Each structure stands twice: as C-alpha cells, then as structure tokens.
Amino acid sequence: MDQGELQLDRMFHALSDHKRRYMLLELTKEELVVSELAKPFNMSKQAVSKHLKVLELAGLVKKHRNGRVQKCQFNSENFKIVHSVIDKYKKYWEGQFDALESYIDKIKVEEKIDDK
Template sequence: MPNFQDPLDQTFHALADPTRRAIIARLVQGAASVSELAEPFDMALPSLMQHIKVLEQGGLLKSHKTGRVRTCRLDAARLGQAQDWLAEQRALWEGRLDRLDAYLKDMTAKEIPDDPQP
C-alpha cells in the first residue's frame, strides 16, 4: 500500500476505491458496526478491515471498539478539505477555459476569408 504523507493525498487515495466510497455512503446515514458495514459486500471481514484502515488513515472515518464490536462513524472534515481543493481546481480550469473561449472567438473574428474579394 502506498505511503502518502499529505492528508489530501490520503483522502483521495481512500476515496479511489468503490468499496470505500460505498462504506462512506453508508456511514452518512449514521454510525455502524463493522459487521453491519460488511453485509452488502461479498468479502471476508479481514478484507473489509483493510478498507476501514485506509479510510481511517484518510481521515474519513473514526472507529472505536467496545467489547467485541468495532463501531465506525463518518468524520466529514477531510471531505470538506477535498471539496475545497476540487472547488479551487474547478475555478482555475473554468477561468482557463473562459480565456481560451475568448481567445478563439477573437481569432475567429480576425480570420481572413479563404477567398478574398478583389
């Protein structure tokens, strides 16, 4: 498993897997035990625990163990950081594309016709 140092890298790595995104979607509804989280997936519990570990490292969930039951809950702070980064990137690219559009319109307006009139 890659060792990401930057928290944003850890978050996007955690979100890169569809199983982990499904776990996040379930936790939006509220806290759940690992057994409850495992129900929709056809995988062994140790495999699911690896996904839980990646989500914890990505700062997207927190878990605690009471007796034999490990309960997980969503920690949405990092999702907000990821959303902020995506919004910055979107604004940057929208600005670039707007400038490109204006440039192309300007170039089209200045085009010399292929068949100039005498």
C-alpha cells in the same frame, strides 16, 4: 515530502476504490458497525477491516469501540479538506463559463454591429 500533501494522497487513494466510496457514503447516512459495512460485499471480514483501516488512516473515518463492536463514523472535518481541494479546480470551469459568457456577449455585440 510535505505532510499535508501526503495526507491528501492518502485521502484520494482511499477514495479511489468504489467499495470504500460506497462504505463511506453509507457512513454519511448513519454510524455503522464493521460487520454491517461488510454485508453488501462478497469479501472476507479481514478484507473489509483492511479497507476501513485505509479510510481511517486517511482520516476519513473514526472508530470508537463500544463493547464488542466498533462503531464507524464519517469524519467530516477531514473530508472538508478534500472538498476544498476539489473546489480549487472548480474555479477553472467557472472561469471558462465566464469566458464563454463574455464571448457570447461579444458575439451579441458584434451581431448588433452587423445589424447596423
């Protein structure tokens, strides 16, 4: 299978868990240490560590060790890929909207014609 698609699969999979989305959103605000990310969750540290690994393998989070702790950082470069994929679909409803607009225009024109 295509490597890029596989990576995208991993990215969307990583985002398919609300706990991971929450963690990631926290990381957009500030860099955090694993234990800080774990706090809001009633979960073992091992489980949190696993979730972070999923985010890391998906390329959405980078970790760098600093002494005893691991700072986690949101990886925007890769997240931009996700954004661009989602944006592709956006064209649809923008197109729909255009279609609706031209439909409304058409109706207006017809109304004017009717007015005559």
